[in-house]
Amino acid sequence: MKALNCFYLLSLLTLSLYATAMGGTGVFLDKGGWQPIRDVKDPFIQTLGWISVTQHNKRTGPPLSFVEVFKAxxxxxxxxxxxxxxxxxxxxxxxxxxxxxxELEEGLDLMSFTPLGR
Incomplete structure (x- = not known):
């Protein structure tokens, strides 16, 4: 009986930690609140695109070559x-x-990288 209670407690703790960790990802960011960035040619915005491709290449292959950001x-x-x-x-x-x-104090973290529909 004690082992079963420990199992349920551990499962609940694991689920709550997972839910907390998922709260900061792109999963909940698609329901509005986004503001357009008008100057996508800004060097910072273009650098965000380059960093995204670079981080994506480190996680997967074959490598992509960054061209440009066209919307932000x-x-x-x-x-x-x-x-x-x-x-x-x-x-x-x-x-x-x-x-x-x-954007974090220690740098930038790629949360998601997905192909856009044609």
């Missing part, structure tokens, strides 16, 4: 999030992707 949004929600739509080359073919980046 910002959201302040328990941190500063950037959503950038970008073009990157997969060998010779240009494809469009969306990245969500969280």
């Amino acid at each position: 949004d910002i959201r302040k929600d328990k941190g500063t999030y950037y959503r950038v739509d970008l073009t990157a080359k997969d060998r010779l073919v240009s494809k469009k992707y969306q990245a969500i980046i969280l």
Whole structure:
């Protein structure tokens, strides 16, 4: 009986830690609150795109080559999030992707990197 109670307690603790960890990811960021960034040619915004592709390449392969950011949004929600739509080359073919980046005191963290529909 004690072992069963410990199992339930451990399961509840694990689920609560998982829910807390998921609270800061892009999962909850698609329901509004994004503000458009008008100057997507700004060097900082273009750097966000380059960093997104670089971090994506470290996590997966084959490598992509950054081309440009063509749309960007910002959201302040328990941190500063950037959503950038970008073009990157997969060998010779240009494809469009969306990245969500969280700005932290120690740097930038790529939260998601997904292909955009055609």
